[in-house]
Amino acid sequence: xxxxxxxxxxxxxxxxxxxxxxxxxxxxxxxxxxxxxxxxxxxxxxxxxxxxxxxxxxxxxxxxxxxxxxxxxxxxxxxxxxxxxxxxxxxxxxxxxxxxxxxxxxxxxxxxxxxxxx
Amino acid sequence: xxxxxxxxxxxxxxxxxxxxxxxxxxxxxxxxxxxxxxxxxxxxxxxxxxxxxxxxxxxxxxxxxxxxxxxxxxxxxxxxxxxxxxxxxxxxxxxxxxxxxxxxxxxxxxxxxxxxxxxxxxxxxxxxxxxxxxxxxxxxxxx
Numbered sequence: 001x002x003x004x005x006x007x008x009x010x011x012x013x014x015x016x017x018x019x020x021x022x023x024x025x026x027x028x029x030x031x032x033x034x035x036x037x038x039x040x041x042x043x044x045x046x047x048x049x050x051x052x053x054x055x056x057x058x059x060x061x062x063x064x065x066x067x068x069x070x071x072x073x074x075x076x077x078x079x080x081x082x083x084x085x086x087x088x089x090x091x092x093x094x095x096x097x098x099x100x101x102x103x104x105x106x107x108x109x110x111x112x113x114x115x116x117x118x
Numbered sequence: 119x120x121x122x123x124x125x126x127x128x129x130x131x132x133x134x135x136x137x138x139x140x141x142x143x144x145x146x147x148x149x150x151x152x153x154x155x156x157x158x159x160x161x162x163x164x165x166x167x168x169x170x171x172x173x174x175x176x177x178x179x180x181x182x183x184x185x186x187x188x189x190x191x192x193x194x195x196x197x198x199x200x201x202x203x204x205x206x207x208x209x210x211x212x213x214x215x216x217x218x219x220x221x222x223x224x225x226x227x228x229x230x231x232x233x234x235x236x237x238x239x240x241x242x243x244x245x246x247x248x249x250x251x252x253x254x255x256x257x258x259x260x261x
Contacts, residue, residue, distance in 0.1 A: 033222055033225045035225045035227030036225060038166060054137070059165070062158070
């Protein structure tokens with residue numbers, strides 16, 4: 001699924017990365033636990049989270065996450081957006097909660113990381 | 119490729135800069151043109167170690183040694199040391215505070231994650247002195 005489609009179906013705002021919207025993601029991973037993100041995420045993943053500190057972007061950087069989608073209307077500080085920019089990670093925000101966001105994306109064909117890949 | 123080494127200091131409680139050393143390590147490996155899979159493993163291992171230094175230690179260093187056959191990440195700190203390493207290695211066990219958990223860490227996955235990223239994982243700790251973690255990632259043809 002393209003980041004652009006994810007933006008559209010979630011009525012999300014792009015906080016940074018308008019040029020990166022044609023990137024494809026194969027999986028979504030929803031978590032506020034950054035060590036779980038580091039343990040389980042594969043490349044080609046969009047991270048769904050309610051955490052907005054700089055460690056979320058650092059975690060995404062290390063795990064080669066394609067894009068970060070903040071849920072529940074969360075918006076990070078400018079320095080966090082700047083860090084995403086330095087690492088070419090698209091960041092978006094949606095008003096939906098994590099569960100609803102996940103459900104909508106699942107409905108549009110995006111899948112989670114399967115347990116046998118963990 | 120000859121042998122390359124870098125060492126980065128990591129301060130305790132410096133959440134502003136936490137992750138900078140690992141970010142630099144990742145960029146070094148990228149500049150060397152290494153495979154993205156091995157870069158990712160090293161970056162994740164280094165980052166977990168760096169976060170542990172920031173969260174749990176009194177300060178320390180992260181070091182990377184690259185030779186033609188392997189990459190070694192060494193995290194060494196000045197204390198306080200780990201009482202029970204077996205317990206610390208257990209997934210889900212953590213001594214992190216509520217404040218750390220609110221930042222998305224302290225889920226008790228740090229050391230297990232480091233082990234998972236490494237081909238050889240060694241941890242030594244002396245209470246009152248410090249902890250030393252060595253992660254060795256073997257390089258294959260094409261890395």
